[in-house]
Each structure stands twice: as C-alpha cells, then as structure tokens.
Amino acid sequence: MSAVLYTRVPEALKQALAAHAVGRGLSQTRAIVELLEQGLAGSADERSLAELEGELARSHGELAATRVRVREAELALQAAREREEQSARTYAAFAARARQVLARCPRCGKPLRGSDLLVTGRCPHCDQAVTELLAPAPRSALDQTEYLALLGALGLLTGLALASAGEEAG
Ligand SMILES: [Zn+2]
Numbered sequence: 001m002s003a004v005l006y007t008r009v010p011e012a013l014k015q016a017l018a019a020h021a022v023g024r025g026l027s028q029t030r031a032i033v034e035l036l037e038q039g040l041a042g043s044a045d046e047r048s049l050a051e052l053e054g055e056l057a058r059s060h061g062e063l064a065a066t067r068v069r070v071r072e073a074e075l076a077l078q079a080a081r082e083r084e085e086q087s088a089r090t091y092a093a094f095a096a097r098a099r100q101v102l103a104r105c106p107r108c109g110k111p112l113r114g115s116d117l118l119v120t121g122r123c124p125h126c127d128q129a130v131t132e133l134l135a136p137a138p139r140s141a142l143d144q145t146e147y148l149a150l151l152g153a154l155g156l157l158t159g160l161a162l163a164s165a166g167e168e169a170g
Helices: 011-023 028-098 114-120 144-164
Strands: 101-104 111-113
Touching: 011 028, 028 114, 028 144, 101 114, 111 114, 114 144
Parallel strands: none
Antiparallel strands: 101 111
16 A cells, blocks of 8 residues: 655755666665665664663663662671671670689589679589679678679670580580
8 A cells, every 4th residue: 555745855856866766776666665764764773772872871870879789788798797706706705704713612612613603603513502602791882682683684694605605604
C-alpha cells in the first residue's frame, strides 16, 4: 500500500535526487523512499545514542556513590574490629588480674586467686566458702549492700573475662 506525498524541495536538491536515482538504477520514487527511510532510521539511532549516553552518565554517578558507600562500610568494619581487639585486650588484662593470688584459705592455708574469691566464692583445694574474706571490716565506711552488689557485678565480669580468655572460671 502506498500514499502520495507532495513536497516542495529546492531545485538543486531535486537535481541531486535525480542524479542519485540514475546512479543507482532506481526510479525517483524508489530512491526518495530509501533515502527517507535511511534518514528516519539515522534520526532514531541518534536519539537512542543520546539515551545511552544519559544512561552511562547515570551509571557512572551510581558507581561513584556505591564506591563511597563501600568505603564507608570498610571504615565502619575496621573501627568495629579495632573495638573488638581493644575489648579482647581489656578482657585478657582483667583475666590476668583475676588469676593473681589475693589471699590464703582460712581452712587449708593454700593460695586463693581473685577468681576464687569473686566467681566461685570457694577454695579450689578444700571447697571452703571464702566470700567472707571479701566482707568489709565492721568499722569500714562501705555501704554493705552496695559493696556486695559491686562484688557480684565484679564476679560476673571476672567470669566473662576468664571465659573470653578461654579459661575456666574456677
Ligand atoms: Zn582451702
């Protein structure tokens, strides 16, 4: 199916078109149709090229933003690792202190470590209860209840530190 298209063109263009048709052995109509089709296809290609360039620019922008986010995540991870290492060092130091000998058992006279006093509250040698060794002297200004609560908290921390250092609390 075909339709008729009336178009005014410059004389020079008309002559160039006739020469083009003759040169390719085409009718003028066939030559015009082909040239128009090529022109329209080229125009569409130009538009999609502009779209591709726009997409590429957007992708570059997204890539840059993603790189920034990845860098931020790396820094956060590094900070978390440093905090973790700091915690491990603190626990290790605390566990080392808890292994120090602080007293002797009132029953068997053998050495008691901080962890015996704070965590188990018993002599590891004779099983004597030893928490009374930590009780404040009668004339001390310490609030007995608060002091015992603090000892309980210290015992928990000591147990955690020893567990974290890979040791048994007792
Ligand atoms: Zn003992």
